[in-house]
Amino acid sequence: MIAHSKPSVIKIRVKRQDGPGQAPYWQHFDIPYEANLNIISVLMKIAATPQTRDGKSVAPVAWDCGCLEEVCGACTMVINGRVRQSCSALIDRLLDDAPSGEIVLEPMSKFPVVRDLVVDRARVFHSLKRVKAWVSVDGYYDMGPGPKQSRAQQEAAYPLSECMSCGCCMEACPQFTKVEIEQQTGESEEEYQKRQAAAHDVAFIGPHAINQAVLFNNNPTGQFAKGKRLDALMEPGGLQVCGNAQNCVAVCPKHIPLTTSIAQAGRAVTVHAIKKFFE
Ligand code: SF4
Ligand code: SF4
Ligand code: FES
Incomplete structure (x- = not known):
């Protein structure tokens, strides 16, 4: 420079x-x-x-x-x-x-x-819901202490946990295409949100959600929902949409190893699919 x-x-x-x-x-x-x-x-x-170059307010x-x-x-x-x-x-x-x-x-x-420069990132968070990107906490009763996370597991998880759901990887991904649902006249907010969620349910989840699925599947407590996360990755709009163009990893401001996570998710999905077939 x-x-x-x-x-x-x-x-x-x-x-x-x-x-x-x-x-x-x-x-x-x-x-x-x-x-x-x-x-x-x-x-x-x-x-x-707020005045433009030619003096207009x-x-x-x-x-x-x-x-x-x-x-x-x-x-x-x-x-x-x-x-x-x-x-x-x-x-x-x-x-x-x-x-x-x-x-x-x-x-x-x-x-x-x-x-102007404000966009609706609802789909980013909807994708996180699709892959259950969280660790379940106690319900209405105490479920006791969860399994311990080793130092090595913590160190491997940390880089993946730095995602801030910013949208950069989705903006750069050629497979992540825009879904725009406009609210119709007379449509209630609730009906509109439902229609939007239905469209987001089948659209590509995006590299950030794949990475979060890997993060929580590697977490000793998060593993309780491992099968459900892998099921979500196999659904329409899941992992198979990724074309491995690797644009995502190049733009991530947190330098998250997205393509490594995508490869790891791919291997886990294959094993999961074979197991399901024999079950
Ligand atoms: S670019 Fe990186 S930080 Fe931003 S949403 Fe994607 S994975 Fe997360
Ligand atoms: S590797 Fe997959 S998720 Fe990343 S930019 Fe390419 S197609 Fe998109
Ligand atoms: S204002 Fe939070 S990342 Fe810029």
Whole structure:
């Protein structure tokens, strides 16, 4: 990376959309240069004075964020063509990498746009439900102490547990295609949610969910639901959809070994399928 001299203004191009299903359009903003800004601070400056480059007053750009330290995944968007978290995207580095001096912000393309840079990541969490990505806790009675997790098991599990459900791996995956269900006139929120869940039930679960299935299947307590997780991976939209393009592992901000998890899930599913056949 070569450090170029910094411009007096930061040129920002934002792909905007006023609401779900509406046509997108572009707007340009100029922000006076300051050192050490990140994308979120630039968006806050735009929100404080929402005026385009040609002086037109517009509605502030909408975006999502939570932790501001690359932990929650809420601020994920496409920045200069690369999916990443906007809280950790530093302007100085982007200007060094972008010869045109312009920074282009777009919402992720694989999720329905709610407004501007905010997308609906419901499918990310629906996939986690499909593979039962949790360890069951006690019910209404004490089930006693669970099996112990060894140090080696903890160390193997830790890298897989760092997933923040950000959506980067799904955005990069060629097999993960957008599912957009629009709410119909007169349809209640409950009916709409049901229809959306039904569509998400057969769509590709995504690399993050496969990784979480492996994480919980390797957990000594999580193993109680191992068969159900493997069943979920064998259903339509499961593991077989993965084409092994390996784009997911290349973009994961947490460097999770997704393709190793996918291979491990593949072997477990094969054994599970053979066992089921003979049963
Ligand atoms: S696996 Fe990585 S890229 Fe995918 S959702 Fe988790 S943290 Fe994000
Ligand atoms: S390896 Fe599978 S999950 Fe990862 S990008 Fe390729 S097709 Fe998608
Ligand atoms: S705001 Fe949480 S990851 Fe960026």
